[in-house]
Amino acid sequence: MPQAMIGKKVGMTRWFMEDGTNVPVTVIEAPPCVVTQVKKQETDGYDAVQIGGDQVKPRRSTMPMIGHDHRAGSGPLRTHAELRGEADCELGDTVDVSVFEDVAFVDVVGTSKGKGFQGGMKRHHFRGLEASHGVKRRHRSPGSINGHATNLGTGPKIKKGKRMAGHMGHTQITQRSMPVVSINVDQNLIVVKGTVPGPIGGSVFVRSAVRLNRKKAKMAKAG
Amino acid sequence: MNKQQIIENLTAGQLKDDFPAFSVGDTLDVHCRIIEGDKERIQVYQGVLIGQKGRGVNRTITVRRIVANEGVERIFPLHSPRIAKIEVVRRGDARRAKLYFLRDRVGKSRRLRDQRRGLKHIG
Numbered sequence: 001m002p003q004a005m006i007g008k009k010v011g012m013t014r015w016f017m018e019d020g021t022n023v024p025v026t027v028i029e030a031p032p033c034v035v036t037q038v039k040k041q042e043t044d045g046y047d048a049v050q051i052g053g054d055q056v057k058p059r060r061s062t063m064p065m066i067g068h069d070h071r072a073g074s075g076p077l078r079t080h081a082e083l084r085g086e087a088d089c090e091l092g093d094t095v096d097v098s099v100f101e102d103v104a105f106v107d108v109v110g111t112s113k114g115k116g117f118q119g120g121m122k123r124h125h126f127r128g129l130e131a132s133h134g135v136k137r138r139h140r141s142p143g144s145i146n147g148h149a150t151n152l153g154t155g156p157k158i159k160k161g162k163r164m165a166g167h168m169g170h171t172q173i174t175q176r177s178m179p180v181v182s183i184n185v186d187q188n189l190i191v192v193k194g195t196v197p198g199p200i201g202g203s204v205f206v207r208s209a210v211r212l213n214r215k216k217a218k219m220a221k222a223g
Numbered sequence: 224m225n226k227q228q229i230i231e232n233l234t235a236g237q238l239k240d241d242f243p244a245f246s247v248g249d250t251l252d253v254h255c256r257i258i259e260g261d262k263e264r265i266q267v268y269q270g271v272l273i274g275q276k277g278r279g280v281n282r283t284i285t286v287r288r289i290v291a292n293e294g295v296e297r298i299f300p301l302h303s304p305r306i307a308k309i310e311v312v313r314r315g316d317a318r319r320a321k322l323y324f325l326r327d328r329v330g331k332s333r334r335l336r337d338q339r340r341g342l343k344h345i346g
Contacts, residue, residue, distance in 0.1 A: 010226045010229050010230060011226050011227070011229075011230055013230050013233070013234055013279075013280060013281065014234075014280050014281050014300065015234075015237070015280075016237050016280075016300075016302065016303055016304055018304075019258075020256065020258070020303060020304045020305040022300055022303060027229065027230055027233060029229065184233065187229070187232070187233070189229070189233060191233070200226060201226070
């Protein structure tokens, strides 16, 4: 079974561990998902499993997607996501929370909250200009953005990727190696330690952690 | 089921219900479990309850006491397994929900009157 699911962020709470410590946790609700496509090296160029979750009304979906989900024996689904690598499953299989029972750490992928158009200080942690010493109405400005001839030595434009003010947030964020605190199969809930990107009710993709640092790998091995 | 209820159901198993009824202004004995190595002992922290915060498993109490002429406030997660027991030593008369004004009080004015109002409603 692919160790991945599509869920929704329910909210945060407090969790008391057996040794009495309390940890901040995020609750993710993940009703059973469907394997909507199994990609193979021969046919698609790479191995992957696509799962879909969150049943919607047909009018919320499109005809191509309705057909795609129908092939897996499911109604239209809102969200689809891929897990790279081979997995022991077939088209139409259902995946539920119990796949995470032996998993110590998961990656959670979500879309962060949109912050709108933000200045350099909030968006890139610029220092801004000084509060006094003759600075006039430029206290939060980014300062110089260098000359207009820097990318190739000569040129009429500013260097590409120059950090400036602009739209912040509402981007895909992966929160890596979050400890799984608890699994509730009856209510389809995953409880992970820490914060998850996005608003409450936001869609998140949960998969078993792709890579772990040395300390966490040791913890995962110990169980 | 809405999202708040999901969290309430999930954390319901962690809630403790063996507390006496207490309110802000009361003097409490908080019995804390302290773990040193593999030994466990109980330490009693006595002080005035000056505020409560949060609902359900998130509920915390702020207890203020004076140690060596210095005010000390500890915030306890009420449902923590590290809290063994809570006892009410004295019921104080408080007219507000947060007694932060006690921080500025010195000497006798630090004390609260004994509670007279509404005593028969409290067990």
